Amino acid sequence: MTTTKEVLQQFEETATHYIHELDQFSLDQLKHKAINNEWSIGQMFQHLVNSALYMQLRNVEQCLVPGPDLQVTSEEKTEAGAAVFAQGSFPPIRIQVPPSPLYTPEQPESKEQLIQGLHTIIQRMKEVEPALERASKQNTVSHPSFGGLCAEEWFRLIEMHYRHHLLQLDRLKQYT
DSSP states (O other), rough: OOOHHHHHHHHHHHHHHHHHHTTTOOOOHOOOSSSTOOOOOHHHHHHHHHHHHIIIIHHHHHSSSOOSSOBBBOOOOHHHHHHHHHHOOOOOSOOOOOTTTSSOOOOOHHHHHHHHHHHHHHHHHHHHHGGGGGGOSSOBEEEEETTTOOHHHHHHHHHHHHHHHHHHHHHHTTTT
């Protein structure tokens, strides 16, 4: 099993790849939706940034420092969660949810917004990684599909999530 330092390094490489990918697109290309029910490339980037900042990293921090208002439990992983973590990646399939105002990301305002978001996540990952070694595996926050995940698992999930979306990026690039 890879260490959290190795996960951080893999994440940095993937996030840097995404930053370099942004160089080849104009803002109009990032916002272009070739298929109505499909996200634009920019929306996919927004999803990566927002899910890491406002869900995954927040949940890492909740597991590290549980407080009275936090939703920390000792829930177990689901069968799907156990399978993803045993494999070390999401299955290479498309995961689609119906469009909704709560889930569908907004279009980006600028490329700089996306680049800054990715840099922010890299920095936050670097800041939180050292604390994972002493984090309790008993403090979990529930994931909608994977069940209770501890701080280290939420951290690992960010890297797996970014790697998984490389498939979507390759597919969306065909339409630009």
